[in-house]
Amino acid sequence: MTDAEPAAGFYERIKAYEGQSAAVGGEGRDPVNSPMIRHWCEAMGHLLPVDGSAPPTMLQVWTMAGLSGHGDRSGPYDELLGALDAAGFDAVVATDCEQEYVRPLRPGDRIVFDAVIESVSPRKTTKLGIGHFITTRMDLRSGGEQVGTHRFRILKYAPAPRKAPGKRPRPVVNRDNAGFWNGVSRHELLIQRCTGCGTPRFPWLPGCNSCGGQAWDTVKASGSGTVYSYVVMHHPPFPAFEPPYAVALVELPEGVRMIANVTGVPYDKVRIGMPVELEFAVVDDELTLPVFRVREGV
Known part of the structure; x- marks a missing residue:
């Protein structure tokens, strides 16, 4: 039908x-x-x-x-x-x-x-x-x-019929998060900070969760982080992704956490507490993503 x-x-x-x-x-x-x-x-x-x-x-x-x-x-x-x-x-x-x-x-x-x-x-x-x-x-x-x-x-x-595999899905970019993706294109990880109470926030939002203020500026992340939690994706399969792979919730010293892929070790070697460093993966001419590589020697 x-x-x-x-x-x-x-x-x-x-x-x-x-x-x-x-x-x-x-x-x-x-x-x-x-x-x-x-x-x-x-x-x-x-x-x-x-x-x-x-x-x-x-x-x-x-x-x-x-x-x-x-x-x-x-x-x-x-x-x-x-x-x-x-x-x-x-x-x-x-x-x-x-x-x-x-x-x-x-x-x-x-x-x-x-x-x-x-x-x-x-x-x-x-x-x-x-x-x-x-x-x-x-x-x-x-x-x-x-x-x-x-x-x-x-x-x-x-x-709908699946599109041909191979092209990574595009992030949804809108007026609330465009500044974040502009930063990523320059290989900068920008974190919002409320100018009213100083609370950092991620992901980007139009207002502060702590005080409700709508004025904000940005802080450039240092690039260090720690694996706070993680999952290993096995299913369902999805075009442009090859399971299994690890996705982590990374805690940043700037006071926020973000979800990203973990690289540098096999998926089954990722552990909570691992120190990681920010890098930028160029997927294609249109898409760059922030990922975290496990520090050498860990």
């Missing part, structure tokens, strides 16, 4: 799911609790709220079902996904979410939620392939009062 015009009436059939329930009276597996708040703040690099409340952006955390799920998987939402699967739109990617906050969540709050299929888009053509965007809206309550709204959007699509 996806290689030609869709079957007559297909979009009308899946659009009919708009307004139907995706969940009714769902309950969070655990109440809002201090250990989860602490773990989340540590993972995100945020300070713990002084009043003990949960950061607003944790809103979805309290609704997650875990590996065991919430139970019944035979409602309208699963019927919709099944219809898309059967029509050839069998791949899925999360595209974005929107959240609205009514009041802070505090330890002890128990979350109850309802979810509705808010919209089903007409067929769209994307770089990933042809498909439909599905948006669900989740309304969250605690103690009978609304505490927030979470909208989540996915793309169910038929993957």
Whole structure:
């Protein structure tokens, strides 16, 4: 169906799911609790709220079902996904979410939620392939009062034919990170620094995570670093990449961490704590990437 015009009436059939329930009276597996708040703040690099409340952006955390799920998987939402699967739109990617906050969540709050299929888009053509965007809206309550709204959007699509292997994917360059990539083209690794509070940040962002300030300058990285963590990529295979290879989270003395390839040793010899040095890999005439080479003698 996806290689030609869709079957007559297909979009009308899946659009009919708009307004139907995706969940009714769902309950969070655990109440809002201090250990989860602490773990989340540590993972995100945020300070713990002084009043003990949960950061607003944790809103979805309290609704997650875990590996065991919430139970019944035979409602309208699963019927919709099944219809898309059967029509050839069998791949899925999360595209974005929107959240609205009514009041802070505090330890002890128990979350109850309802979810509705808010919209089903007409067929769209994307770089990933042809498909439909599905948006669900989740309304969250605690103690009978609304505490927030979470909208989540996915793309169910038929993957586009793969391009010929060999060309490395291009980074997405926009007005927020163009300065970083301009620096890389000059073989400079530039780190943003808030001119209000002095906090360094990476990746590049339009505002400071610490004080919210929008004024910033840059610091040129010294080039030294340490492997803070790493993974070895085995699967899935991807054009222009030859697994297995190591990808590391490198800690820089300037106070930030960045993800990059590690070179200079076999993938299975990379270790946490290894000292590394910055170098620039010229992929082709259009693309240069910062990578980190393990220091000689390590």
